[in-house]
Amino acid sequence: MQGSTDELRDRVRAVLRKSPLSQRAFAEQIGLDATKLSKSLSGTRRFTPSELTRIAETGNVTVNWLINGSDEIETVAAAPKRSARVESGSGVSGEAGRYQQILDAAWQLIAERGYHSVRVSDVARVCGTSAATIHYYFPGRDDLLTETLRYSVRLAFDRQVAELHTITDAYQRLLRLVELQLPTPGILRLEWSIWMQVWNESTLRPELRVLHSDSYKRWHDTIARTIREGQHQGVFVETDPEELTMTLTALVDGLGIQVITDRPGRTVDGMHKVLQDFVHREIVRS
DSSP: OOOOHHHHHHHHHHHHHHSSSOHHHHHHHTTOOHHHHHHHHHTSSOOOHHHHHHHHHHHTSOHHHHHHSOSSSOOSSOOOOOOTTOOTTOOSOHHHHHHHHHHHHHHHHHHHHOGGGOOHHHHHHHHTSOHHHHHHHOSSHHHHHHHHHHHHHHHHHHHHHHHHTTOOOHHHHHHHHHHTTSOOTTHHHHHHHHHHHHHHHHHHOGGGHHHHHHHHHHHHHHHHHHHHHHHHHTOBOOSOHHHHHHHHHHHHHHHHHHHHTTOTTOOHHHHHHHHHHHIIIIIBOO
């Protein structure tokens, strides 16, 4: 059962209390007008999905925790495994804040430049710290890639929970899930870059395959869960949900790779149309 809006506001207040930033500075950090943050906290305005995502990221918590009070609760999306270094509801302070700063920098650099072009010294320079500090949190460069994958999975999960937790209609939820996988410019395209690099590394390094498989399973299970719910609602066909999920996710992967590698004639809009057509033709009950 989803938490109440009162409980959500209480948990946002808890994040603010643990943050070293003032409420106004925190609002600026997440790109939100301080007056709007105050109105949301007082209950005269609702937090938007993107605001919840930014609050969770800045506050070092998950959207699932903000909305439901737990990282592990069953929700609209399958929960990912978190790094052992990150504690729920810890807020941005001390060691957790430094860890998150380094992870943010590494994630951005690897997504933009490629894993093999990023050095530990590059991450240290962006963070204004030393390579020794980076090695304290990430003993080896491979640890950076591992954690950036986990981070990408957590970002996707947070975005899905924030966007989908109020959508009770499985058909509309599935369409929104598809939209959230489009490699549009910005954070989604950067996430695709991370995924493609992990796919490549996993073909060469068996030790990455378990992590990749676990992470991909979360996405698969989220789609399958939505399809099963749609079948229970009577809006989706009674075909094996695992088969439908396998086909849909393979279609997303193939089209996404073609779009992000700029194959001529492949666009985000074209990918969106193909995926919508598939959902209406193969999954929605006629």
